[in-house]
Amino acid sequence: MALEIDLAGSVVLVTGGVRGVGAGVSKAFLEAGATVLACARRPADDLVRGDGREIEYLACDVRDPAAVRGMVESIIERHGRLDHLINNAGGAPFALAADASRNFHTKIVELNLLAPLLVSQAANAVMQQQSGGGSIVMVSSVSGHRPSPGTAAYGAAKAGVDSLTASLAVEWAPRVRINSLVVGPVETEQSQLHYGDQDGVDAVGETIPLGRMARPEDIGRCAVFLASPLASYVSGATLLVHGGGERPAFLAASNAAASNVAASSTNTGA
Numbered sequence: 683m684a685l686e687i688d689l690a691g692s693v694v695l696v697t698g699g700v701r702g703v704g705a706g707v708s709k710a711f712l713e714a715g716a717t718v719l720a721c722a723r724r725p726a727d728d729l730v731r732g733d734g735r736e737i738e739y740l741a742c743d744v745r746d747p748a749a750v751r752g753m754v755e756s757i758i759e760r761h762g763r764l765d766h767l768i769n770n771a772g773g774a775p776f777a778l779a780a781d782a783s784r785n786f787h788t789k790i791v792e793l794n795l796l797a798p799l800l801v802s803q804a805a806n807a808v809m810q811q812q813s814g815g816g817s818i819v820m821v822s823s824v825s826g827h828r829p830s831p832g833t834a835a836y837g838a839a840k841a842g843v844d845s846l847t848a849s850l851a852v853e854w855a856p857r858v859r860i861n862s863l864v865v866g867p868v869e870t871e872q873s874q875l876h877y878g879d880q881d882g883v884d885a886v887g888e889t890i891p892l893g894r895m896a897r898p899e900d901i902g903r904c905a906v907f908l909a910s911p912l913a914s915y916v917s918g919a920t921l922l923v924h925g926g927g928e929r930p931a932f933l934a935a936s937n938a939a940a941s942n943v944a945a946s947s948t949n950t951g952a
Contacts, residue, residue: 687910690715693761694909695754697744697801698771699737700726702870703821706898707768708737710906719757722771744771744797754804763812766909767805769798769843770821774836776876787835794839799846806854815857817913819905820847822862824924844920851918859917861908866924869895891926 694711698704699720711718712732720730721742729736738760742753757764772794777786802818809816823840830837847862854860867877867886873895877883887894904923907913 685912687714687906687912689766689906689910692716692765692909693757693763694718694766694768695757695764695801695805696720696737696768696770697742697797698722699768700730700739702872703865703868703898703901704770705730706900707770707821707902707905708732710899710902711766711768711909712737714906714910716766717761721753744801745792747800750800750804754801754808758808764805764808765812765814765816767801767816767818768821768905768909769801769818771797772821772836772839774833776832778832779834782835790835791839791842794836795842795846798843802850802860806850806858809858810854812857815859817859817861817909818850819908820844820860820862821901821905822847822864822920824864824866824927827864828928847920848918855917859913861913861916861918862920863901863904863908864920864922864924865896865901866890866927867895868898868901870898889929890924891929894925896923896925 689711694716696704696708696711696718699708700722704720705726708718708720708730709732712735715733718737719740720737721740721744723741723743725739729739740753740756742749744750754764774790774794798820805816805818820843822843825833825837826840826844844862844864847860851860867890869883873883877886883895901923904921908916908921
């Protein structure tokens with residue numbers, strides 16, 4: 683029998699789920715049969731669609747405790763349950779750490795670390811009372827695991843998210859599972875703001891072992907897996923979704939490989 687993921691009947695909340703990576707996540711859950719509610723401070727021009735259905739949009743600033751409580755209450759009023767939460771909302775503009783203000787750093791940490799904790803608390807309060815419990819997936823970043831010049835506060839916040847994942851997985855077990863996706867560069871409608879023109883986007887993709895940046899649906903499918911029964915014994919884990927990572931810089935700088943090839947050719951009489 684083929685393994686399939688069918689989330690029909692489940693209710694999923696995707697924060698920041700109307701554009702970019704979040705839209706890819708929302709679409710993947712729709713295609714898995716779930717009812718998807720996506721929140722953001724403002725709607726996208728077009729609602730995300732998948733499997734002939736579309737998301738339910740909720741306006742919410744996930745940094746606002748009252749707004750988050752109201753959002754979760756409205757989900758329960760509409761659907762009677764909340765099975766999965768995908769904490770995707772986040773991001774940061776480029777700013778050198780020495781130049782950015784205290785207020786700038788505070789807002790970055792608030793959005794990328796404190797907001798996921800806040801929404802998770804509200805979701806957990808519901809999931810703990812459900813017979814089937816629930817699951818939470820944090821969308822983290824490789825920036826939390828390697829130097830992140832220009833987005834230092836963002837990288838620090840994402841490192842905090844992965845630590846938070848491990849701690850909540852212990853605190854909220856066995857009723858609720860919590861896992862994290864450590865995401866590398868993703869090509870979205872905003873990629874050129876970060877990497878320049880399409881040539882720049884393609885050049886960054888060539889530095890990744892799999893030869894391209896992730897697509898939003900790549901992230902979405904991994905989130906669906908972690909939320910599904912196939913991952914029922916996975917909690918407190920970080921799943922690397924980065925196409926193999928980044929080639930070490932020393933490989934590009936070293937001439938050892940070329941020298942070894944030349945020596946090999948000489949020794950074999952080639």
